[in-house]
Structure formats: C-alpha cells, structure tokens
Amino acid sequence: MSRRAFHRASEAERRQDLIAATLDCIAEFGVQGATVRQIATRAGVTGGLIRHYFESKDQMVQAAYRETMTGMTRAAIEAANSTDGDARTRLSRFIIANLTPPVTDPRTLSLWAGFIGHVRIDPVFGEIHRENYAVFREALETLLAAFFKEIGRAPAAEACRAHSIAINGLIDGLWIEGSLAADMFDERELAEVALRSVEAMLGLPQGGLSQDGRTTD
Amino acid sequence: MSRRAFHRASEAERRQDLIAATLDCIAEFGVQGATVRQIATRAGVTGGLIRHYFESKDQMVQAAYRETMTGMTRAAIEAANSTDGDARTRLSRFIIANLTPPVTDPRTLSLWAGFIGHVRIDPVFGEIHRENYAVFREALETLLAAFFKEIGRAPAAEACRAHSIAINGLIDGLWIEGSLAADMFDERELAEVALRSVEAMLGLPQGGLSQDGRTTD
C-alpha cells in the first residue's frame, strides 16, 4: 500500500478547502452525514489534518456556519450597494438579491436548515445567528429609512420597526418557500411577488418599487 | 442489580410516548443528540423496546416529524374553523393561530429546524413535507377565496396564486422570526404585523381584516 502523496497548501486555502468540503457534505448528507472522515475525503486529505487546522470538528462546523451566513448577508448588501444614489433601487435590489440565486437556492437552504437546529443548543451557533440577524435587520432598516426619506415620508420609529419586521419576515418566508420548492416557482416570480407585496405594505403605488428594479442583470 | 420494573402500556400510548420522547430529545439536544438510548431514557423504557414499536430509529423519527407537522397545520386550520360563517374572521384567525403559541414557539421551531435538513436527503421526509405543504397552501387558498367572495371581489386565478404565495411566505417568515427570537416580540405583535401586512397586500382598508380578529382569546 503506497502512501498518499503529499500536497501542501497555504493555511488560508486549506482552511477554505476544509470549510468548503464541510459544506458540501452537509448539503449532500445532512449534518449527520458530515463526518470527519467524509469531509476529509471530500477535501482530498486524511482525517487527522482537520485537527491540525481546527481544534475540533465542532469548531470547523461553526466556521462553516459563520461563512455561510455572512456570505448570504453580504451578497444581499453588496447587491444593494452595487448601485449608487437612488434609495428605491437599492432597496429593491436588496430584496431581489435575497430571492434569487445564489441566496435563494436549494443548497443554501439545506445548509441553513442543517445549521439552524443548533442555534438554540450550541451557544456559539446562537451567537453567530444573532450577530448575522442583527446585521441583516440593520441593513434593511437603513435601506428602508433612506427610501422613506427619498420619497418624503418620515414614519414614526414604531411604524418603521413594524415595516422592517414585516418585510424581513416576508423575505425570510419567501426565501424558504422558494428554496424548498424551487421547481414550483419561476426564477423571477418570488422576487416580483415580494416587490409587489412590499409596495402594498408600504402603501406605495403599484410599480413604486419594482419599476426598473428588475433590470438588474 | 435489581431488574427494572415492568410497566405495561397499550400500544397506542406507548407509541405516543416514544414519539413524545423523541421530540423532547430533538428539541433539547438536536437531532444528533436524539439517540436511541437518550430517547428510551426519556420515555422511561429500555432501548430495545423502541424496535418493538418501530422497525428502525429512522422510522420513529419520521413518525415524529409527521406528527409535528400535521399538528401545526391542524392547529391553524382548526382555529380557522372554530368560528362559523364569516370568512374574514376565519382568515384572520388562521393567520393569528400561525403566529401565536403553540405554533409560533421556540420549541416548535427547534423541532422543525431539526427535521427540515432531512427533507432534501431522505425521500420519506420529502414526502411528508410536500404533503403537509400542500395541505397548508390549499387551506390558505380556500380561506382566501372565501374571503374574496365575501367582500365581492373575484381576482384572476393568477392573482390568487400570487396572493397566497405572498401570504404564505409572510406567515412562514414571521413564524421563523418570532420563534427564533421570541423574546424580541410581544406575544401579539407578530400577529398584528401580519394582519396589517395582509390587509395592505390585499388592498383592504386598515382594519379590514384585523378588526375583531384579535378578540379571539
């Protein structure tokens, strides 16, 4: 039996590889199926190496969770900021980015679902979740406030909170719906449902948000 | 070492006990922590008994998933049907039931989260999910259609579908938000946000849905 060939990689990319392999395994086999050996195989290394880069398997999974969540949030925020000025367009791009791939995507949901069950059990998972949720909600509230200002409205803080809760909920829910049953929806359908719903929720005229908002690609 | 005392139970309640113990363990320790031994301890029996009632542990977990999901859907549907006539009240009660305990509840979410990761991996889970989703969506669409009829509107089928997708998404998302961060929301807040949002989404006057809708308890 010949010994496996060495392949030495930089610390950064090896960690990245291991996290990617972890995510692959979770998406494919669920958290239960993401064993140290399976992950190592997927990453093309031997099991022992994992503990050279992470103190424990748990810690690696936590890193994978962190990366998944920050990746999703970042994607949406960057989509919003990819244009300048116009608050309406930024808000609408934020919503669209959340409801189209790669954010709304069966694999992403599989990952999220695998992780979310840990949030209330493992305090580290809880912390990662809270942190990410706060970032997301703040981004949404900021976009919303800018939009209100742009159209010359200044709702009370209370109403602002309610709007942001509702929109956040709508995005989350449609995200789940779309990711769980991607085959039931047109690529654009969910995003358009969301835009029209948000328009209605904010009391805007039809097209007050979506117009031009989908000329993104 | 004295032998554990026998306690003989009827098949129905023993199965129920085992499922309840499974759910307890999943809620408390996650799916990973719900081992045969842990579940047996929680149910006050020895591990071997599980295989006397279920062909395998997987099958028992599937039964637990089925029960959790049908329980949630049933709770909401029964809340809607607990009143007669008035379609507006029934729709609003349906929404409220979904966004108040025991449906919106950290433990319920823990269970759901633990399970949902299996939906795309285990075909039995997938089947249970699809079945339940269909029941829920159809209940919502029926309530919605009755409500439209009641207020003398007859939207196109396409618009109906869009409305039901959006409302379903809103409910799902607020349900997650409320269950994940129950401490951030007033008991009634989410339900009211939902009612006002649905009013807006359907183009109703404010209070067109919620009025009297919350005099439920």
Add this chain to the structure above:
DNA sequence: GCGAAAATTATTCAAGCGTATAATAACGGC
C-alpha cells in the same frame, strides 16, 4: 545542504451508535 519546525499521513483508541438476540415478566384463554 542540514537540521529544526511544520504539515500531512497513517494508525490506534475509547466511546457511543443502532441493532440483534436472549432472558424475563405480564397478560389472556381455557
């Protein structure tokens, strides 16, 4: 190039897993 340090593989270990089987207690028909 040499030798220490680091990276990677290979092997081993104890614990826990789901399951199978054997022993035992309770029940029901007669």
Add this chain to the structure above:
DNA sequence: GCCGTTATTATACGCTTGAATAATTTTCGC
C-alpha cells in the same frame, strides 16, 4: 392455575465516530 403469547428488560455485537498519537514528508532559516 397453567401455558402460550407478547411486552419488556438486559446484554452483546459490529460498526462508526471524533480524537489522540506516531510516523513520514516537506519547508525554510541558516
């Protein structure tokens, strides 16, 4: 009140898991 059947406990088995350790290869300062 005995006996077959079934529910339940107890024990054992084989396998997988995460982790620890030992062996081997590479890198790099000098």
